[in-house]
Amino acid sequence: MNALAIESPLVVASNRGPVSFYPEADGQLRSERGSGGLVTALAGVLFEADATWIAAAMTVGDREVAASNRTVEVDPVGHMGFLEIPSDRYEGYYNGIANHILWFLHHHLWEVATDPVFDEGTQRAWEDYREVNRLFAHALDAEQGRNPVYLIQDYHLSLVPGFLRELQPRARIAHFSHTPFVGPTFIRLLPDEMRESLLRGMLGADVLGFQSEQWAENFLLCVRDLPGARVDLRRRRVSVDGRTVLVRSYPIALDPGPLRRTAASAEVKQLRKELEAWKGDAKLLLRVDRMELSKNVPRGFMAYERFLLDHPNWYGRVKFLALLPPSRTEIAEYAEYADRSFEEAERVNAKYGTDDWQPVEIRAKEDYVGAVAAYGLYDALLVNPVFDGMNLVAMEGPLVNKRNGVLVLSRNAGAFARLGRHAVPINPFDLNETADAIRFALEMPNDQRMRRARGLARAVLAHSPARWLTTQLRDVDAAQGLGSESAQQLEESGGAFHHDVGGFAQDRGGLVTEHGDLPHEH
């Protein structure tokens, strides 16, 4: 029984679950929703569809649930189950591979001349990653009695589709990447075995979902070098192991209800009042980002400095509020990046600040309601990631903002495909363009601001989480239908299948062979 009228039971897997459990004094388990984040956003629609959700156990209560080998019911009609990750595996899996290699890879964050260096440590961490992914696959396989559709989330679990496919050849599997996906040249930084395993692992799914077309296409381009896989770039399909994998974009959607309820809460109203007092008559330029290497914090301050340098008429008339909750502070690069960001802001304040005016204010703590309060007030919202799978801030801000605030948006955010035409577009590496965009946003005439703000809100609301889910489910069935169809065609017509999957694959000649990495010469 589920509210979305979805025919199949759903089993979701992600590293971090939307709910954690804590033991009470009486021995009962109390559940608590996680704060913020994509997974929480998905929890609404997925639990509404009566999903069973499997995540890594993070708390004592989670471990109790994991040990009991059962799932626990949570609102509205979902179930949470937990997987106990062996403690000696978690570090290698989570920090070693997922966050320190795959995250850096997909966001192009390495300084290639000297970084990355892959060594035994990488090898061991990769074994941990494989093992944790294998454990997830077994936990999912245990749910097979109900013949569910499996929905596997993100780069932590790239190998799960492949392992699960081995256990259940006919399983219905979708994998969704919340990050960008790296291009075909840059992915060759990975050790070859890791690159191949990663791509093959993901190809265990029937459907591979991405936040935007460009990430889906990058995946397809990467797979073209994979022996035995045939890519149809035009139809966004891969043919592998006699199956068809659909590679598509399903941009995530926001459920506006909870966000608007938060925005209307007394707490947010109070915070908004305080912010208004702090802001005074100045215009508010806002950014809301985790202190994350991909978020492009230092260049944001540098561009603001450039804007001030060129437009002294704005001195004292604008404040840049940067809400930057900390992130992965245990990784050296992140700590350095935070220092660097603070230094840039201090430099701007030292250069332009007066007794009456502090050009930049950073608030570096976890404060979701504070962010929602600030959403209401901005005149311009700066979202300038170097690369970003989607970017939720770019969607949340326009839903809550009350001042026809203008969105300055990086072309390299997945959200750009949806919101770009109503935003002021920037190349995030280009200080001049970013500085000009800030001025343009702050000085935009009211009618244009209103038109764009409406366009943004409309674009965000045009997509529903339910549709994000149902299109993936529809495509899982479509892929399974195609799989047998294609295999049959292949059998009937000899080479015809090869031809049928599009002109693209056949042209690669020597590339789609055993020597997949030896392009033939002219």
Add this chain to the structure above:
Amino acid sequence: MNALAIESPLVVASNRGPVSFYPEADGQLRSERGSGGLVTALAGVLFEADATWIAAAMTVGDREVAASNRTVEVDPVGHMGFLEIPSDRYEGYYNGIANHILWFLHHHLWEVATDPVFDEGTQRAWEDYREVNRLFAHALDAEQGRNPVYLIQDYHLSLVPGFLRELQPRARIAHFSHTPFVGPTFIRLLPDEMRESLLRGMLGADVLGFQSEQWAENFLLCVRDLPGARVDLRRRRVSVDGRTVLVRSYPIALDPGPLRRTAASAEVKQLRKELEAWKGDAKLLLRVDRMELSKNVPRGFMAYERFLLDHPNWYGRVKFLALLPPSRTEIAEYAEYADRSFEEAERVNAKYGTDDWQPVEIRAKEDYVGAVAAYGLYDALLVNPVFDGMNLVAMEGPLVNKRNGVLVLSRNAGAFARLGRHAVPINPFDLNETADAIRFALEMPNDQRMRRARGLARAVLAHSPARWLTTQLRDVDAAQGLGSESAQQLEESGGAFHHDVGGFAQDRGGLVTEHGDLPHEH
């Protein structure tokens, strides 16, 4: 009159010419061949084909030639002309854009979280780059009386084809990239105007040549986002402005004659003797590279350290000779990189060295004959660039080596397409794989060494500089033929042309439009 029986006169353009001039005491100009480098390698075949070569004036003598507005005859039948670059333009053009932006871009050398930052300095340098490219185009246009084929070399002159096309709509133009070419995601680091100008500038040519299929394909993938251009990935063509541009790989070839003559010279024989004495009974692991960020020097030493750590039986029995002439020492990143490289080598020597054995020796000076002498003697040659357009060392070594030396070769070098199946392949970021490859190369049985060495030499010799040239010339004519044909088809059939250029372009829908950077959603 030319020895290659090429019908059209050739006009070549490159930043640095193969010959420079120096005034003698009597006022006459003495010419001198440059040392090493790709351009010198091309000079043989191009001058043999009676080319006129235009380069930036570098010496007092070059400037005299430039001022005289004439070309000077050089051996065997070619002519050199020079372009005087305004002194206030050269720095921005050469260091600002070509070496500090385009080189870094095509080799993926940026630390994306904080580098690059594009600002006014970039903007000014870009104006310099445009202006120097424009000047080159005008210098080339002055040669139009003979109806030549223009052969424009490398990333310094990316905009020349476009400028020249404006001046001479029917000019026959080929552009060749000696570097890698960046992929479609990473190229979006460039400011948008720069990215578009660069791609459009190159598309002014009839033929765009690259060192390997993967770089040609990256170019095609980058162009897919360019408004008004239609890409046929399958046939390696772009349709733009009613013309057809062929995008192909023409891997550069070595003329073995001069190299073998150098190898047989008395000087090299003497140097080889000295090296043999230095080497003693040890096996020789060799690398020969400019001290260049793309060459992966530090990871080479780290992998060697890893090899020694795992194989104490090799202590005292191997010497790693690294010939590393300095490069671009005026750029801060290069100086730091050199320091870092020396430190790694010293660390290995401190860790494993004894009174009788120094595991690594670096020779950091310009010494071509010394390199040729070392080529003769290596047991294993390490060529591990992070990315490399082609890599000449990987081709030169096997032609001169006398010990059935084994080539350890990065999969990310353009040369891998040609030589990979006879080499020991490595991922240049993977220390374990590189360390294993070093051991595998040093311990390879003789029959296998011999077979591979023969294969390498055969693969190098299978391609001639003449063919490199004639295939490009043939394709220039082919492209011009297609251009009018396609235009006619388009006129006759309305939409048929669009269809004809392959399924790829039509599928991009919203991408090949005015809003080229707004992928449509699912």
